Amino acid sequence: MQKIVECVPNFSEGKDLKIINHIFDAAKSIKSVRVFELEYNTSHNRCLFTIVGSPDDVLNSVFEAIKKATELIDMNKHQGEHPRIGATDVVPFVPVSDITMKECVKLSKKLGEKIATELKIPVFLYEASATKPENRNLANVRKGEYERLKIKMNKPDYGSNKIHPTAGAIVIGARKYLIAYNVNLDTTDVNVAKQIAKKIREKDGGLKAVKALGFKVDGFAQISMNLIDYEVTNFDMAYREIEKETKKLGVGIINSEIYGMIPLESLVKTVKNTFKVDSFKSEQILEKKLWE
Amino acid sequence: MQKIVECVPNFSEGKDLKIINHIFDAAKSIKSVRVFELEYNTSHNRCLFTIVGSPDDVLNSVFEAIKKATELIDMNKHQGEHPRIGATDVVPFVPVSDITMKECVKLSKKLGEKIATELKIPVFLYEASATKPENRNLANVRKGEYERLKIKMNKPDYGSNKIHPTAGAIVIGARKYLIAYNVNLDTTDVNVAKQIAKKIREKDGGLKAVKALGFKVDGFAQISMNLIDYEVTNFDMAYREIEKETKKLGVGIINSEIYGMIPLESLVKTVKNTFKVDSFKSEQILEKKLWE
Numbered sequence: 001m002q003k004i005v006e007c008v009p010n011f012s013e014g015k016d017l018k019i020i021n022h023i024f025d026a027a028k029s030i031k032s033v034r035v036f037e038l039e040y041n042t043s044h045n046r047c048l049f050t051i052v053g054s055p056d057d058v059l060n061s062v063f064e065a066i067k068k069a070t071e072l073i074d075m076n077k078h079q080g081e082h083p084r085i086g087a088t089d090v091v092p093f094v095p096v097s098d099i100t101m102k103e104c105v106k107l108s109k110k111l112g113e114k115i116a117t118e119l120k121i122p123v124f125l126y127e128a129s130a131t132k133p134e135n136r137n138l139a140n141v142r143k144g145e146y147e148r149l150k151i152k153m154n155k156p157d158y159g160s161n162k163i164h165p166t167a168g169a170i171v172i173g174a175r176k177y178l179i180a181y182n183v184n185l186d187t188t189d190v191n192v193a194k195q196i197a198k199k200i201r202e203k204d205g206g207l208k209a210v211k212a213l214g215f216k217v218d219g220f221a222q223i224s225m226n227l228i229d230y231e232v233t234n235f236d237m238a239y240r241e242i243e244k245e246t247k248k249l250g251v252g253i254i255n256s257e258i259y260g261m262i263p264l265e266s267l268v269k270t271v272k273n274t275f276k277v278d279s280f281k282s283e284q285i286l287e288k289k290l291w292e
Numbered sequence: 293m294q295k296i297v298e299c300v301p302n303f304s305e306g307k308d309l310k311i312i313n314h315i316f317d318a319a320k321s322i323k324s325v326r327v328f329e330l331e332y333n334t335s336h337n338r339c340l341f342t343i344v345g346s347p348d349d350v351l352n353s354v355f356e357a358i359k360k361a362t363e364l365i366d367m368n369k370h371q372g373e374h375p376r377i378g379a380t381d382v383v384p385f386v387p388v389s390d391i392t393m394k395e396c397v398k399l400s401k402k403l404g405e406k407i408a409t410e411l412k413i414p415v416f417l418y419e420a421s422a423t424k425p426e427n428r429n430l431a432n433v434r435k436g437e438y439e440r441l442k443i444k445m446n447k448p449d450y451g452s453n454k455i456h457p458t459a460g461a462i463v464i465g466a467r468k469y470l471i472a473y474n475v476n477l478d479t480t481d482v483n484v485a486k487q488i489a490k491k492i493r494e495k496d497g498g499l500k501a502v503k504a505l506g507f508k509v510d511g512f513a514q515i516s517m518n519l520i521d522y523e524v525t526n527f528d529m530a531y532r533e534i535e536k537e538t539k540k541l542g543v544g545i546i547n548s549e550i551y552g553m554i555p556l557e558s559l560v561k562t563v564k565n566t567f568k569v570d571s572f573k574s575e576q577i578l579e580k581k582l583w584e
Contacts (some may be wrong), residue, residue: 004579034581052582096578239567255568261578267559274566275531276547286388287296287556289326290344291583 005104006094006177007051007062011069014045019072023057026068029052030061037261044088045080046190050261052096055107062091063114070119070167075146084144085149090138092127093174096263104174105129109157112172112233116159122169129173131157141171179227179266180259181235183242184220186252193221196245199227200238207233220254226277230263236270236272262290297396297467298386299343299354303361304376306337311364318360322353329553334372337372338381342553344388347399354383356405362411362459367438375434377441378460382430384419385466388555389574396466397421399450404464408451414461415450421465423449433463457473471519472529472551474510475534478544485513488537492530493517499525499533512546523553528562556580 009027013019020040027035033053040047051061066088073087091111093104097268105128112123130136146168153163163169185193193214198204201212209229215222225243229231240255246253268282282288299484301319305311312332319327323343332339358380365379383403385396397420404415408550422428435442438460445455455461485506490496492515493504501521507514515534519525531548538545560574574580 003580006578036581052578192510236567255570258569258572258576261576261581264577264579267563267577270563270567271559275528275562276545277550278547280550284550284553285556285559286298286344286553287580287583288330289553290296291579 002097003055003099003103003106004096005055005058005099006096007058008048008094009051009062009065009091010084010089011045011065011073012075012078012080012087012089013045013069013073014040014047014080015042018215020047021070022072023065024045024049027061027065029064030057033055033061035061037255041082043080044082046080046082047114053097055103056259058093059107059114063111066091066115066170067119070121070164073166074166076166078146082106083139083145084168085142085146086121086164086170087166088121088170089142090126090171091173093172094177095174096177097265101128101174101176108172108174110123112158112170114154115170115172119164119167121159121164121167122153122156122162124154124169124171125173126171127159127173127175138171176229177260177263177266178229179230179235181225181227181238182217182257182259183223183225183239184217184254185222185246186254187221188216188219190214190216190221192251193223196242196249197223197225199245200241207238209233210238216238230266230269234266234269234273236274294389295347295391295395296344296388297347297350297391297399298388299350299383300340300386301343301354301357301383302338302340302368302381303357303365304338304370304372304381305361305365306332306339306372307334312339314364315339315357315360316341319353319357321356324349325353327353335372335556336374337370338374338376347391347395348535349574350385351399353405358383358407358462359411362413362456366458367460368458368467370438375431375437376460377434377438378413378456378462379458380413380462381420381434382463383465385464386469387466388469389557393420393466393468400464400466404450404462407462407464408448411456411459413451413456413459414445414448414454416446416461416463417449417465418463419465420466430463432544434483468521468523469555469558471522471554473517473519473530474509474548474549474551475515475517475531476509476548477514477538478546479513480508482508482510482513483505484541484543485515488534488541488560489515489517491537492533501525501528502530522558522561526558526561526565528566 038049069087108129124141197212198262200206209232211226272280330341361379400421416433489504489506492498501524503518564572
């Protein structure tokens with residue numbers, strides 16, 4: 001059993017590749033973690049990447065990246081479409097394997113304290129780490145953005161009541177792993193996808209922890225989902241629910257897509273659930289033996 | 293991508309725990325592999341364990357174990373219920389990930405040559421490595437056992453035509469990964485399990501690469517299967533076929549069991565197949581990123 005956590009820091013630089021790579025490389029300077037999926041968006045003027053590894057190593061890795069971003073990014077010069085309050089804007093920790101949400105909350109607080117002390121940047125806690133209910137929602141914490149906080153700072157969870165002159169403030173927290181899952185329907189009628197999406201999403205009385213929308217992609221109807229808690233609704237459950245609805249409407253399923261990365265535990269749960277393999281454990285996977 | 297191979301060497305010692313542990317520890321002396329699932333049987337007077345790792349490391353690990361077994365086991369004193377021809381009796385290599393059967397055959401031949409040269413033990417090749425059709429089947433190679441080969445040795449693939457005076461001979465080869473998979477039925481009538489087993493197994497015209505028998509376990513009917521090539525018939529396909537038969541007979545499925553270890557690729561294939569996730573790859577599993 002090895003505790004594995006994921007961290008997806010977002011930084012306010014999406015144009016200067018030299019700066020982006022300096023931040024990315026700083027995260028990689030901790031050799032025991034894996035750092036990957038660097039993405040940047042020039043109109044958002046923002047980049048992000050993924051770090052996975054043991055809790056302490058991930059904390060050290062993201063801290064190095066944040067330190068570098070603090071050196072290289074000046075928020076007074078930053079412009080971009082995406083809301084942000086700092087050079088390092090938001091840092092979520094996500095449990096991947098053998099680790100609880102509570103441990104990830106603890107980790108986020110440890111990082112917050114370290115940043116406030118060593119880098120003199122005020123830190124707000126959000127999502128599962130929030131200390132005030134209104135701060136659970138990232139949009140609330142970011143309201144008014146860097147420019148407003150420069151004039152009137154809210155009381156942060158760590159650090160002084162004064163914003164950092166160039167790096168602004170940082171939002172840190174813990175949240176569940178999000179699985180992006182799409183099902184492609186054998187119809188060109190987007191309304192079928194919209195209708196099924198409405199039927200299966202939590203908002204309209206469907207499956208818990210499922211967000212869903214209907215789109216037209218490559219000429220066919222697609223149900224695009226965010227599974228915000230696979231321990232509540234995993235992708236196999238979403239698939240079966242959609243299959244039920246398609247049968248009612250006489251429409252077929254072409255295929256489905258898992259977009260991006262997925263925790264091993266989600267596959268294990270899917271197999272257990274679908275084939276009633278009650279006793280199955282990820283420890284039975286041969287490769288896992290070798291990797292731990 | 294990391295080539296991973298499994299090796300399950302069988303040794304002719306199942307009573308003396310000191311000797312068994314010396315052999316097990318010799319395999320472990322190669323630090324980069326994982327050695328586990330040590331099993332021994334006193335009436336068979338035989339032990340076996342599993343080694344996983346990169347091809348060369350696994351070869352070195354199993355060679356160390358074979359060398360130790362050659363030192364410590366005298367076949368002239370060996371008695372046991374299980375057929376055997378040597379101190380190290382049989383050594384199968386099994387592809388686990390990113391490695392072909394052909395590469396495993398090559399590996400088995402490399403080991404055979406090394407053993408014949410360095411340890412002076414004659415080696416027969418079996419299964420996918422066999423150079424004669426009759427040697428594909430292990431039972432044929434082992435016919436007459438150590439005692440007969442002492443008097444009249446067949447021509448081995450490597451080494452001289454004379455058996456080793458204390459270690460006998462060794463059978464080495466490559467075979468596919470075998471998944472042990474059981475489905476427990478909601479009936480106490482073992483005949484239902486026997487009937488379905490007959491219907492689904494290859495021998496009687498059912499699913500390819502499936503061996504199946506019906507048993508009564510803990511008072512309930514069980515279909516016990518060996519899936520000898522999960523790339524042909526994976527456990528999800530066996531489950532669905534059984535489900536179809538149980539529905540015809542009006543019997544329920546209590547649960548199913550994957551017995552022992554399973555390659556990650558079998559899970560990935562199951563998920564792809566069951567939920568039509570055509571594009572899904574094991575590289576999308578977060579933990580895999582970290583482990584490679």
